[in-house]
Amino acid sequence: MPTPNDKEPLRITAEDLAGVIVPVEGPGPAAAPGDAPTAKSYGSINDAADKAPVVADEKGSFLLQGWVYLGAAGLLGAMLGWGLCEPGFLDGNATRWGNLMMIPAIITFMCMGFGVSESIAERSLVKALLRGVLALPLGIILGFIFELVANLIYNLGLAICSQMGVVSYRNPAAWIARGIAWAVFGAAGGTIYGIVGQSFKKAKYGVIGGLLGAGVGGTIFDPIAMATKGGAPSRAVGFALVGIATGIAMGLVENALKDRWLYVTSGPLAGKQFILYKQLSTIGSMQQSDIYLFKDPSILPQHAVVAVSGSRVQLKALGATYVGGNPVSTRVLQDGDLLQIGRYAFRYKERHRT
Secondary structure, eight states, X not given: OOOTTSOOOOOOXXXXXHTOOOOOSSOOOOOOTXXXXXXXXXXXXXXXXXXXXXXXXXXXXXXXXXXHXXXXXXXXXXXXXHXXXXXXXXXXXXXXXHHHHHHHHHXXXXXXXXXXXXXXXXXXXXXXXXXXXXXXXXXXXXXXXXXXXXXXXXXXXXXXXXXXXXXXXXXXXXXXXXXXHHHHHHHXXXXXXXXXXXOHHHHHHHHHHHHHHHHHHHHTHHHHHXXXXXXXXXXXXXXXXXXXXXXXHHHHHHHHHOOEEEEEEESTTTTOEEEOOXXXXXXXXXXXXXXXXXXXTTSOTTOEEEEEETTXXXXXXSSOOEETTEEOSEEEOOTTOEEEETTEEEEEEEOOXX
């Protein structure tokens, strides 16, 4: 028989059980009006890791197109070489140091411009400096060598024109002879472009574009000289067009012949394309990276690597990287894949050959 000191037994009624809420995984039926309020859901521990950052496509910058910055580099290089040597240049048959140095100087500074322009466009000043240090002496050497070769070709062309009865520089045959000879200057620029980019294929595309661009520029040089009555203005305009035509042609040829590339759809480099020339291309916040990503503290110095082996292109992630919205550590890339690293997004593209 219970005493007054005994505690009251715990009683659970049907009403108490009805008020207990048991969490259930997965979607459940929608709560009806008047039902008891449900507990807040804060997600699972894996939600943050599985969720890709939302990165919207951005309009690409016109200035990050290859033919634009290479054209600008050719123009500035040609103008710098001309500007330094024009004070020492004499018209007619007289010769001063400017006459001897102008063409090599123009070739040198064009080569240097092509070598550093891509790094400047990518805002990698360290890489631009390293490439400039390499491009300058190579440009000087190739400047004199390629001028010698161009003069031999030009004199041969004039001799052929003379045999054909051409005796005036106003004859288009003479213009073509100069264009063929000066195409050699563009080949020098394309060679340097490939050397500093550490890619034979890049050099090949650069040489093809350089030959075409400088050939066109050289062909219109004499007509420009006639239109401007000769002298310094004609040389300034003529060499400017040679430089810009060479750079634009290099960029257009490279774009037309590329086979695998990453196109930046979001981030500070939106509109830039990174052609995958090398077997291993590094991606990270270190300026020497092949794909330098800046203004994002979440990106590691070496964040990812893209390896090209035959027809296989594999991404290896060392930091948080997403493909198609899903986190990856390794991934064989397929045409159209969307990569996300921090605030940057890339579309992987392949050229399908028939």
